[in-house]
Amino acid sequence: MKAKTKYVPVPSTTILPERDAGRSPVLECVKLGITLGGIKAVEDFNLTVGRTEIVGLIGPNGAGKTTVFNLLTKVYQPTTGTILLNGQDTHGMDTRQVNKAGIARTFQNIRLFKNLSVIDNVKTAMNNEMHYNMLSAILRLPDYRREEVAAHRRALKLLSIFDMQHMADAPAGSLPYGAQRRLEIVRALATNPSLLLLDEPAAGMNPSETADLMDNIRKVHEMFQIAIVLIEHDMSLVMNICEGICVLNFGHVIAKGTPDEIQSNPAVIEAYLGRKKEA
Amino acid sequence: MTMRRLINLKRAEARKIYLTYAVVIIAYIVCQVMSSTKFLSSSMRGMLVPICAYMVMAVSLNLVVGILGELSLGHAGFMSVGAFSGVATAILLQGVIPFAPVRLAIAMIVAAIFAAFAGFVIGIPVLRLKGDYLAIVTLAFGEIIKSILNNFYMGIDSQGIQMSMLSDTTRLLPGGKLIIRGPMGISGIQKIATFPAGAILLIIALMIVFNLVNSRSGRAFMAIRDDRIAAESIGLDITKYKMMAFVMSAALAGAAGALFAMNYSTIVANKFDFNTSILILVFVVLGGQGNMLGGIIAAAVLTILPEKLRSFSEYRMLLYAIVLIVMMLATNNAEIKEFLSRLNPFRRKEED
Amino acid sequence: MTFLNFFISGISLGSIYAIIALGYTMVYGIAKMLNFAHGDVIMVGAYVCFYAVARYELNPFIGVVIAMIVCTLLGMIVERLAYKPLRQAPSLAVLITAIGMSYFLQNTALLLWSSNPKVFPSIVGRGSFKLFDGELSISHITALTIIACLVIMAVLTLFISKTKMGKAMRACSEDKGAAQLMGINVNATISMTFAIGSGLAAVAGALLCSAYPTLMPTTGSLPGIKAFTAAVFGGIGSIPGAFLGGLMLGVIEIFAKAYISSQLSDAVVFGVLIVVLLVKPAGLLGKMTQEKV
Numbered sequence: 001m002k003a004k005t006k007y008v009p010v011p012s013t014t015i016l017p018e019r020d021a022g023r024s025p026v027l028e029c030v031k032l033g034i035t036l037g038g039i040k041a042v043e044d045f046n047l048t049v050g051r052t053e054i055v056g057l058i059g060p061n062g063a064g065k066t067t068v069f070n071l072l073t074k075v076y077q078p079t080t081g082t083i084l085l086n087g088q089d090t091h092g093m094d095t096r097q098v099n100k101a102g103i104a105r106t107f108q109n110i111r112l113f114k115n116l117s118v119i120d121n122v123k124t125a126m127n128n129e130m131h132y133n134m135l136s137a138i139l140r141l142p143d144y145r146r147e148e149v150a151a152h153r154r155a156l157k158l159l160s161i162f163d164m165q166h167m168a169d170a171p172a173g174s175l176p177y178g179a180q181r182r183l184e185i186v187r188a189l190a191t192n193p194s195l196l197l198l199d200e201p202a203a204g205m206n207p208s209e210t211a212d213l214m215d216n217i218r219k220v221h222e223m224f225q226i227a228i229v230l231i232e233h234d235m236s237l238v239m240n241i242c243e244g245i246c247v248l249n250f251g252h253v254i255a256k257g258t259p260d261e262i263q264s265n266p267a268v269i270e271a272y273l274g275r276k277k278e279a
Numbered sequence: 280m281t282m283r284r285l286i287n288l289k290r291a292e293a294r295k296i297y298l299t300y301a302v303v304i305i306a307y308i309v310c311q312v313m314s315s316t317k318f319l320s321s322s323m324r325g326m327l328v329p330i331c332a333y334m335v336m337a338v339s340l341n342l343v344v345g346i347l348g349e350l351s352l353g354h355a356g357f358m359s360v361g362a363f364s365g366v367a368t369a370i371l372l373q374g375v376i377p378f379a380p381v382r383l384a385i386a387m388i389v390a391a392i393f394a395a396f397a398g399f400v401i402g403i404p405v406l407r408l409k410g411d412y413l414a415i416v417t418l419a420f421g422e423i424i425k426s427i428l429n430n431f432y433m434g435i436d437s438q439g440i441q442m443s444m445l446s447d448t449t450r451l452l453p454g455g456k457l458i459i460r461g462p463m464g465i466s467g468i469q470k471i472a473t474f475p476a477g478a479i480l481l482i483i484a485l486m487i488v489f490n491l492v493n494s495r496s497g498r499a500f501m502a503i504r505d506d507r508i509a510a511e512s513i514g515l516d517i518t519k520y521k522m523m524a525f526v527m528s529a530a531l532a533g534a535a536g537a538l539f540a541m542n543y544s545t546i547v548a549n550k551f552d553f554n555t556s557i558l559i560l561v562f563v564v565l566g567g568q569g570n571m572l573g574g575i576i577a578a579a580v581l582t583i584l585p586e587k588l589r590s591f592s593e594y595r596m597l598l599y600a601i602v603l604i605v606m607m608l609a610t611n612n613a614e615i616k617e618f619l620s621r622l623n624p625f626r627r628k629e630e631d
Numbered sequence: 632m633t634f635l636n637f638f639i640s641g642i643s644l645g646s647i648y649a650i651i652a653l654g655y656t657m658v659y660g661i662a663k664m665l666n667f668a669h670g671d672v673i674m675v676g677a678y679v680c681f682y683a684v685a686r687y688e689l690n691p692f693i694g695v696v697i698a699m700i701v702c703t704l705l706g707m708i709v710e711r712l713a714y715k716p717l718r719q720a721p722s723l724a725v726l727i728t729a730i731g732m733s734y735f736l737q738n739t740a741l742l743l744w745s746s747n748p749k750v751f752p753s754i755v756g757r758g759s760f761k762l763f764d765g766e767l768s769i770s771h772i773t774a775l776t777i778i779a780c781l782v783i784m785a786v787l788t789l790f791i792s793k794t795k796m797g798k799a800m801r802a803c804s805e806d807k808g809a810a811q812l813m814g815i816n817v818n819a820t821i822s823m824t825f826a827i828g829s830g831l832a833a834v835a836g837a838l839l840c841s842a843y844p845t846l847m848p849t850t851g852s853l854p855g856i857k858a859f860t861a862a863v864f865g866g867i868g869s870i871p872g873a874f875l876g877g878l879m880l881g882v883i884e885i886f887a888k889a890y891i892s893s894q895l896s897d898a899v900v901f902g903v904l905i906v907v908l909l910v911k912p913a914g915l916l917g918k919m920t921q922e923k924v
Contacts, residue, residue: 073512099514111509113502124498125513134523137494138487144494151495191513350723404909411665412908415863418856419901426898445892462894553856557730564727597738603731604713611720 023051024087026102026195026227027072032081034071041067042251045081049195049244054221055229056242056259060271063248065231066108069197073105074098086194100128104193106184108200108231114173118164118183121172122155125190158186161223162216178209182216189220196220198230202237210234214241239263247271296489299572303485306579307478314474322586325542330582331477332539337562337574338484339531344560345569346492347524348504350414353421354559357394357529358536359551363428365390365537366465366546367458371435379471383541387480387534394533397424398526406521421556428548433459464547465540472541480538484531485571491527500524565606635767637889638882643773643842645881646780650835651858652865652873653787654828660804660868661824664722667729668709669832670855671736674848676702676833677840678744681751691754691837698833706829707822714825715818733852740848748847751840772841779838783831784874791870796823804868857884860904866917875915880904 025048032045042064049055057065070076072083074095083090085101093101104125113121130151136144159165162182167175172183181201188196201217202210214237221228232238238245239259247255247262249271255262262268310327313319336358343351369386376382401420405413432447433440436455443449451457459465491497499520502510511517540546562581566573581599588595609615651673658666676698683694713732717725759770791797799820802810811817839854840846857880865876880900887899907915 075508095508095511096514096516099512105512107509107512111506111512113505113509115505116498116501120498120501123495124502124510124515127495127499128514130495132495134491134494134496134527137496138490140490148494187513344723350726404905408908408912411659411867412863412912412914415860416905416908419860419904422856422901423898426895430892430894445894561727561730564723568723594742596734597742600731600734600738604728604735607720607724607728607731608713608716611724612716613719615716 025049026051026053026086027229028082028084029072030082030084032068032071032078032083034067034076034079036067036076040251042071042248045071045248045251045253047246047253047256049227049229051194051227052221052225053227053244054217054242055227056238056245057229057231057248058233058235058238058245058262059248059254064251065248066199067251068248069105069199069229069231072098072197073103099191099193102192102194103197104188104191104195105197106181106188106199106201108203110177110180110184112172112180112183112187114171116172117169118172118175119152119155119159119168121183121187122158122190123151125187126151126154128191155190158190161189161219162186178205178213181205181213185216185220189224194226196226196228198228198232200231200233202232202234210237213237217241292493295572299485299489299575300482302572303478303481303575307474311474323583326582326586327474328472328477328542329539330579331474331481332535332542333559333562333578333582334481334575335477335484335535335538336532336559337566337578338481338488338571339528339535340559341563341566341569341571341574342488342491342500342524342528342531344563345567345574346488346497346504347500347521349521349525350410350417350560351528352414352418352553352556352560353424354417354528354532355551355553355555356417356421356424357397357532358539358555359424359428359548360397361387361390361394361533361536362540362546362551363431363459363465363536363548364393364533366468366540367433369469369471369537369541370458370465371440373469379469380473380476383471383473383476383538386541387537390533390537391530392533394536395526395530397533398529399522401529402522402525406518406525418553418556421551421553425548425552428459428464429462431459432457432461462547462549464545464550466545468541468544468546470542470544472538477538480534481575484534487527487531488571496520496523561603565603633889637885639767639769639773639777641882641885642878643776643881644885645861645878646776647835647839647842647854647877648858648861648881649780649874649877650783650831650838651854652862652877653783653870654832654835655859655862656865656867656870656873657800657824657828659862661800662714662718662821664714664725665729665859666714666825666828667726667855668732668736669828670851670853670858671733671740672702672706672709672829672832672851673836673839673855674740674846674851675705675736676836677751677846677850678740678749680754680833680837681749681840681846684752684754685749691752695754695834695837698837699830702833702836703826703830706825706832710822710825715821737848737852744848746848748845751844751846753841753844754837755841772838776838776842779834780874780877783834784870787827787870796820800824857900860901863914864904864907866911866914869914869916869918872914872916879915 027047027049029045029047033043034041045068057068059065067076071078074090074093085098085103088101090098090101113124116124130147132141132143132147156165156168159168164179164182164186167179172180175183185198185201202213205213217228218241242259245257245259245262246253247268254267254271255265257265310319314324314327336354340351340354343349365386368389369382372382372385376385405416405420408416430445432443432449434449434451434455434457435441436452438452441449441451447457447461449457499515502515503517503520507517562578563574566575566577585595585599588598609619651669654669655666658664679698679701680694683689683697684691709732713728714725717728753772755771755775759768760774761768791800799810799815802813802815803817803820807817836851840850858877861876861880862873864880865872865874883903884896884900887896891899
């Protein structure tokens with residue numbers, strides 16, 4: 001890690017688009033940090049995400065991007081700092097409680113329920129909005145039927161956003177790669193999040209698939225009016241759909257701003273391309 | 280959209296469930312007819328109830344191993360809790376309820392409750408662990424239950440139920456009756472378990488497991504099995520669902536234990552040892568994890584097979600071991616599987 | 632003094648568990664499988680030793696060496712025939728195969744040597760050392776067992792840390808794929824691990840049956856389960872863990888027999904295991920691995 005002076009000054013709260021001005025932010029991270037195996041994987045991470053903002057989290061490999069997601073979803077408990085979700089401190093919560101409080105995510109290496117059907121993957125994510133008990137299930141009581149029918153309808157509707165309703169009965173593990181990535185997003189949406197975290201949604205996709213994905217992310221954003229944070233290496237995607245961008249390197253935020261600002265930021269260029277030998 | 284589709288049964292899945300029920304009912308009718316026409320040898324007739332009990336055990340363990348995806352090596356422990364509590368209940372009720380089928384039903388329910396309680400108590404520590412460690416602790420609990428029951432004494436006299444551990448210090452009043460006698464177990468059991476009762480228990484067990492699997496709880500079990508981290512990320516309470524599956528499985532095992540025990544006049548704790556747990560696990564794995572019908576068929580075949588192999592007497596267990604190894608190699612080695620599928624003229628076309 | 636007596640017999644029993652547990656823990660560390668047939672390899676070793684000594688009247692130590700050779704070969708053959716084809720299979724399938732192999736060995740033994748218990752002659756006779764005016768007596772076999780265990784531990788630790796094969800074993804247990812890319816023959820390494828584990832099982836068999844002289848085809852199964860428990864107790868995959876777990880299990884078992892109840896000693900042993908795993912979920916010396924997300 002190089003000297004601190006290298007970092008460009010970072011505004012404390014940033015990149016709120018105009019439309020969210022006056023509304024409380026969905027996510028505020030203050031001085032977030034974690035030490036993993038003696039290494040400060042993420043340090044002094046500050047980020048505010050507006051109610052309906054799309055934020056890109058970029059940086060070279062190993063910069064700590066996924067670690068930030070793991071901190072937000074409490075896969076790791078942060079060693080320092082605070083995460084406020086809808087104004088509520090998530091201190092002491094576990095992954096499940098954070099999800100209930102409004103964060104849903106996808107994973108870098110797809111983590112679907114491979115042996116469940118596509119629609120069951122989505123319905124599993126609706127578990128917390130169903131209330132019938134075990135006895136109703138075993139005896140097939142009316143509340144079981146009512147809630148299952150409702151869940152089924154909603155799951156199909158969600159799948160139809162990505163035009164996947166025709167594959168509802170296929171086992172999730174048998175889907176082509178791109179469809180698996182889409183299904184992961186649908187599953188995350190089914191938990192009714194206010195903040196959606198996408199970990200490299202375009203990884204392994206060809207340019208036309210990436211273009212479709214971009215449309216889909218916009219569509220989701222418009223339909224659900226939620227905030228989205230995405231980690232991505234595909235710069236055309238990031239620059240196209242993100243309203244704000246946060247750049248990480250060696251666990252530190254080195255720049256924040258709009259796509260235009262980031263593209264011309266010297267620290268970012270250096271992090272990606274390296275410094276010229278002679279100054 | 281038909282109702283069936285709406286409540287989440289893929290057609291293929293529904294067919295499998297109906298097929299399972301159909302096979303069980305037809306097999307029951309065939310066995311019942313054969314046994315009433317004396318077509319079945321008496322040794323086979325004597326095996327009908329144990330086979331039913333093992334089938335229920337296979338269904339029960341399949342819920343944990345196949346659906347929840349955790350390995351349990353102590354399932355016989357729950358069976359023995361059910362056997363002892365069920366038989367003791369039946370003996371206590373002997374004078375109160377003269378009608379045997381009702382007594383049997385109540386005994387099985389009590390057995391299920393006791394076993395479920397044992398499952399809950401054991402589940403608290405066990406379910407914090409993962410994988411092989413979870414398996415070894417279930418093994419440990421199975422052995423502990425066996426040791427405790429082997430040293431447990433219970434009797435009844437005019438002052439109520441008396442219990443003691445290690446040695447018989449119940450000091451029953453004259454006219455009292457010692458029911459559980461430590462390593463001697465329970466003897467003088469009225470054999471009230473019947474084949475129809477066994478078949479009904481199996482159907483109930485299947486109904487519980489199938490309906491549970493096709494509900495939000497079942498989806499949660501399978502989600503946890505497929506990917507625990509993803510399951511947590513969508514807000515599933517892992518511990519709660521693991522406990523639910525574990526307790527339900529224990530309850531079914533308890534009922535099966537009561538059924539099993541009341542087919543014999545004497546029952547001892549050593550009958551339900553590690554080998555019994557493994558035997559049941561073998562049913563599940565050979566039948567296909569998560570495949571209820573497969574487990575049921577495996578339970579029947581592997582219970583009858585050693586009997587049928589009696590003519591080989593000395594070699595039968597050896598043969599059994601070889602069948603087991605060869606089956607596992609044939610179903611799990613890619614090359615052997617490929618070879619077998621080339622031999623099969625009716626190769627199934629890939630379905631999507 | 633009785634306390635010390637119990638303690639020493641506990642250490643002695645624990646030494647046997649530790650030697651068996653080494654086989655479980657090495658195989659688990661490298662092949663990530665529970666080799667259920669390991670307990671039955673002990674039994675085979677004990678029978679071979681028994682016949683060498685009682686029938687062919689060989690020197691007991693030559694008997695042990697023959698048993699080691701037979702068990703080493705047996706371990707390698709079992710691995711080659713039953714486990715190697717399942718290297719990619721789900722762990723449950725491998726476990727069932729291992730259980731099948733355990734039944735196979737037991738029943739083969741039953742056919743070859745019948746179920747009649749054999750009285751195993753102690754490999755060092757029945758004498759004992761008397762200390763403190765005879766108040767403390769340590770039988771020869773107890774002393775030999777403890778010494779054997781210490782020697783085996785020392786040699787094995789040196790082997791694992793110093794030799795090329797030992798390093799290959801550690802590499803394979805960390806990451807088989809990477810080890811292969813570094814030019815390590817993974818199959819040979821796994822085979823070697825089974826060979827060493829099974830050879831040690833033969834020693835354990837001879838020591839076990841010298842201390843507890845009844846030999847039957849099922850002799851190996853309960854000590855096998857307990858040694859496996861010991862391996863988990865100490866942290867499966869860890870060699871010092873197997874040593875520590877084995878010794879502690881032996882001492883706990885003897886103390887439970889002496890001071891609590893001989894019938895409930897197994898329950899106490901398993902109860903302690905459960906408590907340890909709850910406090911340290913990866914065993915005493917095991918390391919926790921966190922799944923990468």
